[in-house]
Amino acid sequence: MISSHDFKQINKYLYEIPRSFRADMRVPARFYADSELQKAIQGDRSLEQLVNTATLPGIVKYALAMPDMHQGYGFPIGGVVATQLPDGIISPGGVGYDINCGVRLLATQLEKEEAAPYLEDLASALYANCPSGLGKGGHIKLKPGELDLLVVKGAKWALKRGYATESDLERTEEGGCLEGADPGKVSDRAKNRGQDQVGTLGSGNHFIEIDMVDRIFDEPVATRMGIFHNQVTVQIHSGSRGFGHQVCSDYVKRLQKTIQQYGFSLPDRELVCAPLSSPEGQDYLAAMNAAANYAFVNRQLLTYHIRRSFEQVLAGKVKNHHVYQVYDIAHNMARIEEHEVDGRRIKVCVHRKGATRAFGPGSSLLPGIYRDIGQPVLVPGSMGTASWVLVGTEGSMTQTFGSICHGAGRVISRSKAKKAVRGAKLREELEACGIHVRVSSMSGLAEEAPSAYKDVDRVIEVVHGAGIAKKVARLIPLAVIKG
DNA sequence: ATGTCC
Numbered sequence: 001m002i003s004s005h006d007f008k009q010i011n012k013y014l015y016e017i018p019r020s021f022r023a024d025m026r027v028p029a030r031f032y033a034d035s036e037l038q039k040a041i042q043g044d045r046s047l048e049q050l051v052n053t054a055t056l057p058g059i060v061k062y063a064l065a066m067p068d069m070h071q072g073y074g075f076p077i078g079g080v081v082a083t084q085l086p087d088g089i090i091s092p093g094g095v096g097y098d099i100n101c102g103v104r105l106l107a108t109q110l111e112k113e114e115a116a117p118y119l120e121d122l123a124s125a126l127y128a129n130c131p132s133g134l135g136k137g138g139h140i141k142l143k144p145g146e147l148d149l150l151v152v153k154g155a156k157w158a159l160k161r162g163y164a165t166e167s168d169l170e171r172t173e174e175g176g177c178l179e180g181a182d183p184g185k186v187s188d189r190a191k192n193r194g195q196d197q198v199g200t201l202g203s204g205n206h207f208i209e210i211d212m213v214d215r216i217f218d219e220p221v222a223t224r225m226g227i228f229h230n231q232v233t234v235q236i237h238s239g240s241r242g243f244g245h246q247v248c249s250d251y252v253k254r255l256q257k258t259i260q261q262y263g264f265s266l267p268d269r270e271l272v273c274a275p276l277s278s279p280e281g282q283d284y285l286a287a288m289n290a291a292a293n294y295a296f297v298n299r300q301l302l303t304y305h306i307r308r309s310f311e312q313v314l315a316g317k318v319k320n321h322h323v324y325q326v327y328d329i330a331h332n333m334a335r336i337e338e339h340e341v342d343g344r345r346i347k348v349c350v351h352r353k354g355a356t357r358a359f360g361p362g363s364s365l366l367p368g369i370y371r372d373i374g375q376p377v378l379v380p381g382s383m384g385t386a387s388w389v390l391v392g393t394e395g396s397m398t399q400t401f402g403s404i405c406h407g408a409g410r411v412i413s414r415s416k417a418k419k420a421v422r423g424a425k426l427r428e429e430l431e432a433c434g435i436h437v438r439v440s441s442m443s444g445l446a447e448e449a450p451s452a453y454k455d456v457d458r459v460i461e462v463v464h465g466a467g468i469a470k471k472v473a474r475l476i477p478l479a480v481i482k483g
Numbered sequence: 484a485t486g487t488c489c
Contacts (some may be wrong), residue, residue: 073484098484135486193486204484245485332484 002047004038013067013466017051024267025054031065032405032462040411040454044071046078052267053081057275058088060341060348064400066355067462068409068454072096074270077354077410080403082339083276085347089264090281091273092255092288094351096332097248099288100295101206101239102173103378104328105389106303107225108310109320110232112212112478118313119210119436123479125309126208127438130302132201132483134441135242140199140301147191148183150198154293158300165325168300170367172328173357176296182286186243187250190287194243194294199301201238203444203483205407208306209235209380210436211387211475218472221373221391225326227473234323235387235475236302237380239332244291251284276349285334292333299328326389327376331356331406337365339401350401358392358404358469375402377469381456382408383448383482384430387475388460395467404469408456417452418443436479445482 007017010030015038017029029050033041041047046069053075054063060082069078074093083089108115115122131138140163142150150157155176158164169175183191201208213231216222227233240247255272258280264273274281307323314321334351341348350357359366359375366375374391381387385408396402412420423442426449430437439445463469 096484101484189489202484206484239484242485249485 002051013462022051025051026059027054027062029054029063031069032067032466034458034462036458037067037454037462041069046071046076049074049076050079052271053079055267056081056083056089056091056271056273057264058083060084066405067459068354068405068407070410072353074268074272075351075353078405079351079353080355080400081351082348082401085336085349086277087275088349089273090276090284090334090349091271091351092248092251092284093270093272094353095248095288095334096353097245098239098332099244099247100292100330101332102295102299102328102330103380104236104299104303105326105378106234106306106323107227107326108232108323110318111230112232114318115232118317119479121313122210122309123436123438123481125313126306126481129305129309130201130208130481131199132203132440132481134203134483136200136483137196138199138301142195142198147195150297151183151186151290151293152181153177154296155300158297163304164300168303168325170369171325172296173330176300176328178289178292180286181289181293183290185283185287186247186290190243190246190250193246194241197241197243198294198298199305200241200298201302201483202241203441205448206238206483207383208302208481209477210479211235211477213473214386214476215474218470221472224370224373225376225389225472226324227326227389233475234306235378235380236299238298238302240291240295241298243294247287247291251287255280255284288334292330296328327378329356329378337401348401350403352403354406355403356406357402358396359402360392360394360397377404379405379456379460380407382450382453383480384433384435384450384477385456388456388471389473389475390469390471393467393470396469400468404463405459408453408459410452411454412452414447417447417449421446421449421451435477439482441483448482
């Protein structure tokens with residue numbers, strides 16, 4: 001158990017566990033928090049897991065964790081680990097089971113008052129049109145072999161099939177198409193699971209939410225993103241479904257078999273990994289990129305279903321029911337990037353697990369429309385609470401390999417939440433707050449109770465205060481659709 | 484997160 005005696009405070013929101021804490025640490029571990037958020041992680045193993053990641057071969061600078069951190073598979077969720085190429089490691093546990101789980105923000109030209117009479121119908125239409133729930137299949141059937149093309153082309157596949165616009169792709173991280181995706185490195189079982197699940201929400205903490213813009217913090221940046229006070233927006237939180245899950249399972253198993261030949265001694269089996277330069281490392285990277293492209297397409301097809309839903313309910317009733325894309329970000333990924341370490345620019349593999357890329361202004365990897373303001377970052381809160389739009393800063397580039405948090409972060413486990421909360425009662429409470437709820441599983445709803453999560457506003461205060469992101473807008477929920 | 488065991 002790691003206590004406050006084991007770490008030192010670097011500044012108001014940053015703490016460090018020095019390398020001397022454990023003989024096997026290659027770099028110090030740093031985490032962002034305030035006193036309240038520190039208390040929230042005392043009940044789990046996330047700090048120990050953070051220290052464990054500091055032992056990984058090839059890690060540079062620091063093992064990092066964001067203020068929403070909590071216990072995960074091997075790596076903490078909210079963890080950021082960069083390893084130096086060519087021989088630093090890549091680890092499936094540093095990405096997570098839901099490869100390219102992420103968030104897409106869509107915006108309308110409607111103000112809340114204009115949409116209010118139709119919210120009930122919009123919630124029902126979204127629930128009817130966007131398949132959700134565990135193992136659920138979708139409306140869009142792929143021809144045999146088409147999935148291989150889909151995972152290579154990503155959002156470009158959706159564009160060609162009429163499910164996306166050029167503007168959507170420009171407003172998606174990496175244009176919604178990662179290079180180096182190879183379906184030949186993906187098992188038939190993963191493909192079978194993914195075959196009919198594209199364009200589906202899933203379960204757990206995945207959701208579609210209608211929100212309104214509650215507060216603007218940076219008017220010029222918000223205007224650039226097309227965001228204004230009182231505006232109705234839509235958020236999608238989903239990932240790569242059974243496809244990505246199976247890719248992760250397959251490679252965890254395969255890499256466990258090859259781990260000993262590289263002579264790594266790991267403090268936890270779940271940190272299973274391979275050098276990026278190895279055949280297994282390269283194969284996982286290619287399979288992970290395929291799963292990431294699958295997830296981009298998944299959120300794109302959900303966007304298509306959302307647009308159909310708005311059309312069905314609002315056509316002829318409001319002057320403009322168009323749904324625009326603001327941005328789409330991944331928060332479970334490993335990416336090869338260049339970063340400055342000890343005054344030199346080097347190539348690293350940045351694992352962001354429950355962490356979001358947040359590049360500062362001027363990055364050549366940002367689309368022209370957003371290059372001068374920094375990368376838009378979308379941070380959903382827990383159900384019924386606020387969500388945030390931010391931008392990356394120069395500070396995120398120097399402190400965290402251009403990364404910030406991904407959400408509120410759990411405080412208690414799913415199983416504990418299920419025991420403590422009754423789904424039906426929670427639904428009543430949300431409806432009493434004026435939030436329309438559509439949900440297929442009441443126990444699933446209980447697992448996602450706001451009381452099971454940290455306070456997202458506090459998490460945002462930390463990343464903003466630490467200078468690794470800048471607040472742009474705060475959103476509050478009007479309707480939530482869950483699996 | 485996830486056809487919560489192939």
